Amino acid sequence: MAFFLRAGLLFCVLLLRFTTTFAIKDPIVSGSVRDEHGAKVEFATVALHRAADSVVVKTEFSDESGTFRFDKLPAGEYFVSASQVGFERSQTARFAISSIDQTLAPIQLRPSQKMQLKEVTVQARKPLFEREIDRIVVNVEGSPLSAGATSLEVLSRAPGVTVDQNDNLALRGKQGVLVLIDGKRVPMTGTELGDMLRALPANSVEKIELITNPPAQYDAAGGAGIISIKLKKDGRQGTNGSANVSYGYGRYGKFSTGLSLNHRHKKLNLFGSYNHSDRNVYTQLDLHRNFYQNNQFAGSSDQANSGKTNYVTHTYRAGLDYSLSRRTLLGFVVNGLAMDAEAKLTNATRTFDEQNALQSDYQSANRRTLSIPNRALNVNFKHSFDSTGRSELTVDGDIAHYETHRLQTLATTFVLPVRTPTTLDGNLNGALDIRSGKADFTHTFSNKLRLDAGVKMSWVHSDNNVLFKNISEGISVIDTGKSNQFRYDENINALYVNLNKTFKKLTIQAGLRGEQTNVTGYQISGNTGFERNYFQLFPSIFFKQSVSKLHDLSLSLSRRIDRPTYNQLNPFRAYIDATTYFTGNPSLFPQSSYNIELTHTFRQKFVTSFIYTRTDQPIVDVIQPAPEGNRQAVSTFQNLTRSDYFGITLAVPVQPTSWWTIDNNVVAYYNRFIGNLAGTSINRGIPTYTLNSTSTFTLGRGWTADLSGRYQSRELYGFLDIRPLGQLNVAVQKSMWGKKGTLRMNVTDIFYTNPVHATAAYANYVERFNQRQDTRIATASFTYRFGSDTIAPSRRRTGGAEDEKRRAGGAS
Structure with a gap:
C-alpha cells in the first residue's frame, strides 16, 4: 500500500512539474457562417467531410454568433459544407489537418432559388458509424433498423458488441463492460441490465459510443471498455417535440409509444419525455445433462423449458437548464423507470440412470413476476471562468433509489415415481440507495497546455431479503436453507489528474486515477460477512504519431478494475426450474486488467488495432453441479486465476457509389482462461472472430434503406463452448411531410439463425443447451416532429453516480 501511495504521489508531482511539456489541446477546426451581406447565420447545419470520398465525418450547428468548431480530429484532408433553410448549400476548399488549430474563412450562404447541388454529393443522413480518436460512434437516431427495437437489440448489432444467453455484454469478446446512459451508470448487470435495456426503447436513443481504452476522467471500472448511450435531446428553439408509435410481431406482439416535449426560451430550457412499451417475448430452453462419478457415467437428464414473458414499462425523464449568467449554468434532471414483468414458463424433466433407464418424470409450472420501480435525481452546475471557456468547473450531485420486488411460484407434479405435488414460493424484496458527488476542473493555458483534474465520492447501501416456503398437502414451511437477508455497504473515494501535449506530429496524454474502496457485506442467515478496504492506482497513457498524410499510429496503455456487482455478491436464489437455480457468490473478488492497444489508421478511414489484455481473477458466469447434489445445477459467478486476450480489429468502410455505403468490421x-473450478482445471482458448457488415442506401425522394449482417464463429469463454451464430436484418425508411414525419419498417434475424447452442463441460458434469428467443420480428413505426425548426446548441449533462449504478444489480 505504502509503495503505491508513494508511487502515485511521485507520478502526480512529475506530471504537474512538467505540465508545460506534457499537455495537449486537440486540433480544432473553427469558422463562421455568414449570409451574402456578412450577417451571422444562426443554427446552420455544418458538416465536416473527408476530402477523399465526401463522406460526412461530423456534424455540428453554428451558434448564436454564427460560429462553429470541430475537435478531436485525426490528421488528413477535409472540406466543410454549410446549409440552412432558405439558403443554398456552400462548401469550403479542401484543407489539411495536422496538429495545429485552424480557423477557416467565413462560409457565405446565398439565398436559395432551387436548392441545387452540383459540386458534391452529400449524404442525406448522418453516417451510421463515425470513428473518432478514442471511440466508435453508432448513430442510432437515423437508422431504420432502430424502429420498434429495444436498446438491447440495437446494442447487439453494434460493431464488436455481443450479448450472451444471460444478457452479459461483451465488447470485442471481453466481458466487464461499463454501461453509461447520459453519463450515468446503469445500476445493473446481466439479466437485470438486459431487462433495463429492453425497457429503454431505441427511438429514445440518439447514439451509442464504444470506448475501448478510456482515459483517467472515467471511473476505473470497465476492463473491457465503456458503452455510453446518449439519449435524444431536442435542441430546437421555442416549444416543440416529437411523438412516435410502433408495432412489431414475431411469435408475439410488441407495442411501444412515446412523447417528448421541449421548451427553450432565453435563459430557460425545460424538457421532458415519456415512453411506454408492452412487449411479449418468447423463450425456449432445452437442456441435456450428463453426470459422472470417478470418471464413470452416472446418469443423465433431459429438460424442455418454454413460455412467454410480458414486459410492461414506463420510462420518464424531466428537467430544466437555467443560465445564471453568460458563463454559469445550473441544471436539474429527474428520471425513472417502472417495469412490471410476468413470465409463465413450463418445464418437463426426465432423468435416467447409468444404464439409460428412466428414473423420474416430472413437470413444473413456473410463474414469476417482477416489479422494479426506480428513480433518480441529478443536480449539475457548470461555470466558465472566462468568456473563452478555456477554464471550466463542473459539479454533479446524484441521489438514486432502486427497488426490486420478485415473486415466484414453482409448482411441480410427479409422474414417475408418484409423489405428492409440491410448490416452492419465493418472495424477494430489495432496496438500493446511492449518493454520489463529483467535481471536474479543466484549464487550457495560453500555450495550448491543458490540465484535467477531478474528485468523486460515492456511498451505497443495499438491503435484500428473500423468503422461500415449501408447500405440500396444504402445509407451508419456511425453507431456511434458501431464505436469507443480505446487506451491503460501499464507499469509494477517487481523485484523478490528466495531462496532454502535442509535439509537432506526436500527441501524448498521461493520466493517473486513485480509488480508495471500503466495503462490508453481511448475511443474516448464518451470521457471516466480510469487510474489504483497499487503495489502488490506475495509470493510463496515450501516444499518437502522424507518420504521413496517409498513415497514423497510436498506442494506449491502462490498468482497470471490475468490482463484483451487488447482486453478484448476494447469495439469494432465483429458480429456473425444479433442478436449476441462480445464486450470487459473496466470496467474489474484484478482477483487475492491464490493457495495451496499438492502432494504425490509413487514409483516415481504414483502421487496424492490435490488443492485448491480461486479467487477474477474472469473474466468469458458470453453470456447475449444485452443492445439494441430487442432480441439481447452479448458475453463479466465480473467479478464475487469469485470462490472456490477444485481439485484432479491422474497420473497412467502402463506398461503391454515391448512394451506397458499406461499413465492414472484423x-x-x-x-x-486459466483456473480451477468444480474439480476441473482449465487452460484453453480458441481463435474466434465476428464479422459485421452494414450497407446504407440513399434511394432518393426521401427513401433510405439499411441491410446489416453479423456472424460469430465458435467461441470458448471460460468453461462455455458456444457454437457459431449470426443474423441478417433489413430496413427501409421514408421521410415525409417536410421531414416532420418518418415511416420505418424492418425485419430482424430474417433466417432465424441467432439461437444459442452451447456446452459447459466439467470433470463430473457436462451440459448442452439450446436457447431460442423471439428474434425474428417484423416492425413498423412512425415518428412525427412538431413545433419550431430553429436549432439551438444543447449542453452536455453528466452525472456522478455512474460506477455505483452499474453495479446495483447482477445476473439472475
Missing part, C-alpha cells in the same frame, strides 16, 4: 481474438 474482430478476431484468442481468449485463454
Whole structure:
C-alpha cells in the first residue's frame, strides 16, 4: 500500500512539474457562417467531410454568433459544407489537418432559388458509424433498423458488441463492460441490465459510443471498455417535440409509444419525455445433462423449458437548464423507470440412470413476476471562468433509489415415481440507495497546455431479503436453507489528474486515477460477512504519431478494475426450474486488467488495432453441479486465476457509389482462461472472430434503406463452448411531410439463425443447451416532429453516480 501511495504521489508531482511539456489541446477546426451581406447565420447545419470520398465525418450547428468548431480530429484532408433553410448549400476548399488549430474563412450562404447541388454529393443522413480518436460512434437516431427495437437489440448489432444467453455484454469478446446512459451508470448487470435495456426503447436513443481504452476522467471500472448511450435531446428553439408509435410481431406482439416535449426560451430550457412499451417475448430452453462419478457415467437428464414473458414499462425523464449568467449554468434532471414483468414458463424433466433407464418424470409450472420501480435525481452546475471557456468547473450531485420486488411460484407434479405435488414460493424484496458527488476542473493555458483534474465520492447501501416456503398437502414451511437477508455497504473515494501535449506530429496524454474502496457485506442467515478496504492506482497513457498524410499510429496503455456487482455478491436464489437455480457468490473478488492497444489508421478511414489484455481473477458466469447434489445445477459467478486476450480489429468502410455505403468490421481474438473450478482445471482458448457488415442506401425522394449482417464463429469463454451464430436484418425508411414525419419498417434475424447452442463441460458434469428467443420480428413505426425548426446548441449533462449504478444489480 505504502509503495503505491508513494508511487502515485511521485507520478502526480512529475506530471504537474512538467505540465508545460506534457499537455495537449486537440486540433480544432473553427469558422463562421455568414449570409451574402456578412450577417451571422444562426443554427446552420455544418458538416465536416473527408476530402477523399465526401463522406460526412461530423456534424455540428453554428451558434448564436454564427460560429462553429470541430475537435478531436485525426490528421488528413477535409472540406466543410454549410446549409440552412432558405439558403443554398456552400462548401469550403479542401484543407489539411495536422496538429495545429485552424480557423477557416467565413462560409457565405446565398439565398436559395432551387436548392441545387452540383459540386458534391452529400449524404442525406448522418453516417451510421463515425470513428473518432478514442471511440466508435453508432448513430442510432437515423437508422431504420432502430424502429420498434429495444436498446438491447440495437446494442447487439453494434460493431464488436455481443450479448450472451444471460444478457452479459461483451465488447470485442471481453466481458466487464461499463454501461453509461447520459453519463450515468446503469445500476445493473446481466439479466437485470438486459431487462433495463429492453425497457429503454431505441427511438429514445440518439447514439451509442464504444470506448475501448478510456482515459483517467472515467471511473476505473470497465476492463473491457465503456458503452455510453446518449439519449435524444431536442435542441430546437421555442416549444416543440416529437411523438412516435410502433408495432412489431414475431411469435408475439410488441407495442411501444412515446412523447417528448421541449421548451427553450432565453435563459430557460425545460424538457421532458415519456415512453411506454408492452412487449411479449418468447423463450425456449432445452437442456441435456450428463453426470459422472470417478470418471464413470452416472446418469443423465433431459429438460424442455418454454413460455412467454410480458414486459410492461414506463420510462420518464424531466428537467430544466437555467443560465445564471453568460458563463454559469445550473441544471436539474429527474428520471425513472417502472417495469412490471410476468413470465409463465413450463418445464418437463426426465432423468435416467447409468444404464439409460428412466428414473423420474416430472413437470413444473413456473410463474414469476417482477416489479422494479426506480428513480433518480441529478443536480449539475457548470461555470466558465472566462468568456473563452478555456477554464471550466463542473459539479454533479446524484441521489438514486432502486427497488426490486420478485415473486415466484414453482409448482411441480410427479409422474414417475408418484409423489405428492409440491410448490416452492419465493418472495424477494430489495432496496438500493446511492449518493454520489463529483467535481471536474479543466484549464487550457495560453500555450495550448491543458490540465484535467477531478474528485468523486460515492456511498451505497443495499438491503435484500428473500423468503422461500415449501408447500405440500396444504402445509407451508419456511425453507431456511434458501431464505436469507443480505446487506451491503460501499464507499469509494477517487481523485484523478490528466495531462496532454502535442509535439509537432506526436500527441501524448498521461493520466493517473486513485480509488480508495471500503466495503462490508453481511448475511443474516448464518451470521457471516466480510469487510474489504483497499487503495489502488490506475495509470493510463496515450501516444499518437502522424507518420504521413496517409498513415497514423497510436498506442494506449491502462490498468482497470471490475468490482463484483451487488447482486453478484448476494447469495439469494432465483429458480429456473425444479433442478436449476441462480445464486450470487459473496466470496467474489474484484478482477483487475492491464490493457495495451496499438492502432494504425490509413487514409483516415481504414483502421487496424492490435490488443492485448491480461486479467487477474477474472469473474466468469458458470453453470456447475449444485452443492445439494441430487442432480441439481447452479448458475453463479466465480473467479478464475487469469485470462490472456490477444485481439485484432479491422474497420473497412467502402463506398461503391454515391448512394451506397458499406461499413465492414472484423474482430478476431484468442481468449485463454486459466483456473480451477468444480474439480476441473482449465487452460484453453480458441481463435474466434465476428464479422459485421452494414450497407446504407440513399434511394432518393426521401427513401433510405439499411441491410446489416453479423456472424460469430465458435467461441470458448471460460468453461462455455458456444457454437457459431449470426443474423441478417433489413430496413427501409421514408421521410415525409417536410421531414416532420418518418415511416420505418424492418425485419430482424430474417433466417432465424441467432439461437444459442452451447456446452459447459466439467470433470463430473457436462451440459448442452439450446436457447431460442423471439428474434425474428417484423416492425413498423412512425415518428412525427412538431413545433419550431430553429436549432439551438444543447449542453452536455453528466452525472456522478455512474460506477455505483452499474453495479446495483447482477445476473439472475
